[in-house]
Amino acid sequence: MTYPLTVPERLLTWLDVERVLKQKTQLWSYLPEGVHSVDCYHDGMDIAYSGEEAGVKDWLQTVFGKAFFHAPWQLHLRAGDGVYPIRLEQVEAAPRPHRLPLYPLWREVAYLDDAPDSTSAVFDLPHAFTDGPRMVSFHSFKGGVGRTTALMTYVTARLHPADAQGPVKVLVVDADLEAPGVTFWLDEKNRPQVSFVQFLEAMHYPPVSEEASLNFFAEQLKKTSLNVDGSQRELFVLPAALDLAEIQDMPVQPGHLARNPNNPWILTDHLHALGKRLGADAVFIDLRAGLSELASPVIFDPRVEHYFVTTVAKQSVSGMCEVLRRLHAFHRALPAPQRQAAKPSVVISLLTTDLRRLPDFGLAKECIEQAYPPVNDVLDEGVEWLEAEFSPSLMAIGSVRDAFDLLKKSSLYASSAQEWATTAAAARKVVENRTAPPINRIDSAQALLEVCKREYAEHSAIDDWLVTEPLRNLGKHFANDIPNAVLVGAKGAGKTFTYLQICQSRNWSNYLQRVGEMAHDAAVAQQRIIFPVLWSGNVDGAARATVGNAKDAGIQQLGLGTQALTLSEIQRQIEANLDSEARHWDDFWADLIAASLGCSGRGLQAINEQLSAQGQSVVLVFDGVEDVFKKPSDAKQTKAIESLLKLVNRLGELPNQSVGALVFVRIDYVQAAIKQNLGQFMSRFSAFALTWNPESFLRLAYWLCAKAGIVGATVDRAQTLSVGELIEKLIELWGHKLGQTDSKEGHSARWVYAALCDLTGRFQARDLVRFFRFAAEEETKNPNAFWAERILSPESMRKAIPRCSHEKVKEATLEIQPLRSWSERMDAENITERSIPFSASSVSLQADELTALRELGVVYEDLDPSLGEKRLFLPEIYRAGLRFDLSGGRPRIQALLKKNLGKMPF
Structure with missing residues (x-):
């Protein structure tokens, strides 16, 4: 094994002396106080100084160590035990002479320091080319x-x-x-x-x-x-x-x-x-x-x-x-x-x-x-x-x-x-088109901001929607059979928004038409009434009216002579059963369904027979599970949630099934409730999981532009444009790249996607809405006229990401118990060294928390053995909010994403 040479060991000739001094002073840029110049020649070193000679001696002692002698002043050279004389000349104190510019040559650049806090030697910048090749x-x-x-x-x-x-x-x-x-x-x-x-x-x-x-x-x-x-x-x-x-x-x-x-x-x-x-x-x-x-x-x-x-x-x-x-x-x-x-x-x-x-x-x-x-x-x-x-x-x-x-x-x-x-070629066209009237950037950014301020689905208008692959799959799978499925999604995946859209359809035939599917027997699909049984307490305004109208219409069509249960009545019944456990949760949900529909019989089979006898069928929809069961890890609440999730199994066992169910639930609730065969359960309903892939990411971006009336986007084309056409249309929104078109900066669409998704490529719709909100807000506050051909400048987009991360973590720690526990523990233990990649032990992350957070996409584990213990990474959407930095290693965000996806999208 070889070891780095010390400075005394490096000094073979006078040229080594000069190299050491260039390195220590960053090419003479940082001479000590009182030293005005140092010149090295083959026969000795000349030092011009002012002030005390002792200061020069201390400096040379620090630089050259045991190779320096001051009686007489000289350096020891190892080749042949030679000496290198040092000649001192005391001069009057004067301003430092102006340095010649740093030349673009290896012999000079080799001495620049790449330390983050270094202010390297100055050099004259070349004049930029304004035209030509x-x-x-x-x-x-x-x-x-x-x-x-x-x-x-x-x-x-x-x-x-x-x-x-x-x-x-x-x-x-x-x-x-x-x-x-x-x-x-x-x-x-x-x-x-x-x-x-x-x-x-x-x-x-x-x-x-x-x-x-x-x-x-x-x-x-x-x-x-x-x-x-x-x-x-x-x-x-x-x-x-x-x-x-x-x-x-x-x-x-x-x-x-x-x-x-x-x-x-x-x-x-x-x-x-x-x-x-x-x-x-x-x-x-x-x-x-x-x-x-x-x-x-x-x-x-x-x-x-x-x-x-x-x-x-x-x-x-x-x-x-x-x-x-x-x-x-x-x-x-x-x-x-x-x-x-x-x-x-x-x-x-x-x-x-x-x-x-x-x-x-x-x-x-x-x-x-x-x-x-x-x-x-x-x-x-x-x-x-x-x-x-x-x-x-x-x-x-x-x-x-x-x-x-x-x-x-x-x-x-x-x-x-x-x-x-x-x-x-495109960059040249952009330059040529700079004389054309610029787009109205500020008004466009303001319009996008207003649309995205209505961030939460519970408060969104529901006059139209973006049909994504899971919603289309739901139509394909249940074009002829009565719908019966669990729709799993993280917070912000669009569960409540999708729930409201299904409620607005009123019957299954209308839903199929809206997603572009057609039942073999349209009359049968028409008879399948969509009936909301449980919904989120956060819905308001038009959204609440949608739920109420769907219930009233369903009750009227069924004609069973009941009055709609209010959400507060349903919540009180759930709380009472949580306290008393008087009824098994299977019976509780059956009784709640009977009461909601106005059926006289008890039990799922009796409800099914009554509806079937009257030639009726109904699709029950459930949302807001998180509002009524706030502690999914609590044993009693776990039983209730598990029973609701398995309701679709019990309905599927009914002969001549006339009752189906669509249950919207957050993924961490499924993990808490389904202890056995979780993978099998998730796989069964994976086609309907409310996840967003790269294509739906682009469609949502375009759809939001259509809602804002910008970039010439229209709502109907959000469903029909190809991926290539979507990318082209969105260039007016965020540009081709994060820099100028001909730069080596990242592609804008890819950069935003990588910023918002986890390291397996999953992202939440709400994060994109939030990103547009913050980026548009930054743009309206600090418009950059240089980017005349796009609405959102790179600066505004970059500033939006940390804000998104802080909001994401603030929201997620309220919803995801393992994340909340880990975050609170890091604060309580005053863990300030938070660098990526990291080991679980270094940030007090417990094994069960790691398992849960890995499943949720909050933490990613790279199995590369060369990483050792530090193999855990955070997606960028969580990093800033959890106050992690990247000083512990290279970011690898794009590299990990590319590895997991096979290739980067777009």
Whole structure:
């Protein structure tokens, strides 16, 4: 085993001394008080200081430890037991001299500190490009990993966008000045008489002017361009060199241009200007592999989109992680908008099915995620992840035209490059359309806010509804049979809203029509009266009237001469039986049904026979179980709930069944009441479980827009639009991505879904309503005119998530007893170290609570053995509300969701 060297052990030559000082001072940015300058030479170190000499001595002692001596002043060098003299010069106190800007070179960036509280050395930011081509670079730490192939995949996609209209032009620059790639793919007729080496020289030492040199190179490249699939698509290639001898003698290299004190970013400026003269839509730069100053001036330019290519091999991954660590340290000093735009992409190449199964694949992603973590947004990954499958045919590309033919069949082209090209074209359209009248964002946000303020289903208008898959399944399964099912859902899943919609239907035939189903015998379905027996005490206004009207209509149709029981009467009967247990709960529910319907007989069979004899049938609906049984873990209440849940079994056993039941209940009540064969019970009614999948998430978002009268949405189309059409329509609501259309930010629909769902992909409708409410509220308070083409800005959406989480937890702790117990225990025990991932013992989470919360989706357990004890995660919708942070490890939100769903939706 090897151990890290101490500073004294590292000092072999005077160059090691200089490295240590650069590291300790972050490239001379943090010299101690009184020390004005430090200069290291081969024959000794010169220190200019003011004040007391003792301060200098203490500082050197702290930095160099036992290698420092002050009688005489010197450092011990281990190579040959040498000494390195230290010369002191006392000067008058004066302001620190102005530093030269930090240059985009490895030798300087290597000393930037990536600590979260670090204020790294300042550097001059490059001027943003306001027009002209997009700048894109591809880099790898090792050669032979498919970097050039990945670059040409994106070039192919950009030249063949799906909705190409008008000419498309691309410039490729082979900037690998040690092992050129694209250069050797050129045919003689397409090989220009100029090279990248000559371009560097002409820009560094222009014979006349930079402008004249740029014009000359543009003219030369136009002579040898390639036309691809017609005259509308044109490719220009600037080869690395005209012959290999040229790169063996390079007086001017990229690093020379980067040392320009007035503009360290001048190389990118020149390449952008060249692309602009060619009318290019994009400039692709194939960079030299490794930690080379041939590549660093472009790698550290935040205006360039960076793609880094690696295999899962350890040496490739380790090198790539070092590149990304330095890039992350460099990017920390960028303003927030530029930092978001500078997000790199990592292509894991040459993948096979076997490689994916190896631990190396997971370890590679782990290492890279830690090297470039997200700065703020915990829902996104620090880098954009791309994967490229190994294909033997791509190993034998011999020309640019071969590349075009073969790369269209590659996995990277299909999974990423095509989308990139499409968004690139879309981004240009957005810019072109900025002159069009903007949408009325504030009025639209206000309209959405007003709709979502009616957050709770109990108070919602019920003139229309969104038919989701479980409701459609209910119609399919019971199109001809009398309905008999338990509808399970968490709080906010829409139980009460669905209950009210069924009540409003009055009879089963109407319900079937509303969900798009048809009974074989419409007359029979028409006779099936929907009758509310129990309902939530929270319903009010129009919702309460819906329940009352359904009861009155049912009583009138049945004609059994009874008066409707009030909810308070029903609650008193339940409370009385809880106290006395005078009747078995099976008998209690049968008696309550008889009293509600006005039947003279007692027992389910007698009720069924009486209705059957009169040619009547009824569908009983129950909701509000949580209102009358507030402690489902109490033994008496558990019996009552269990009996109600098994009512559908008893009804199903009746001959010539004329009575059915739909029982709406929260999932934690089912867990509390059904102690045996819970999985079997849940499976039996799984088709009707009130859960929301990614498709219904989009439909609900669109439906809410329709209710608000925004984005041109209509209620009826919420049922009929395809997923692709829904995504397209919702772009006006929340944009294509969380940044600009051509950014590497997360897709808006996917980001919101990941923020609101648990880590198995389940989400609650109320959380989306709540999210829209908070985001719209933020937008109306702080409108951002920059996002003129969308209603909700990324800033408003990000601010809404923590508010959603706090409201979610506040609500859930009242409803979910294990969550309430755990939360109260953490507060009572003053557990402030709450980091994700976590172990149960570290946050006082008991085994039975963990089991329950895992079933409810509040806690997720990752079974990856590499995590050790800390394998528990919280979905983002619970994290902030439970006051957990992510300092204990990488977020993995999207990664876990992707693993559990198989792939990310949308």
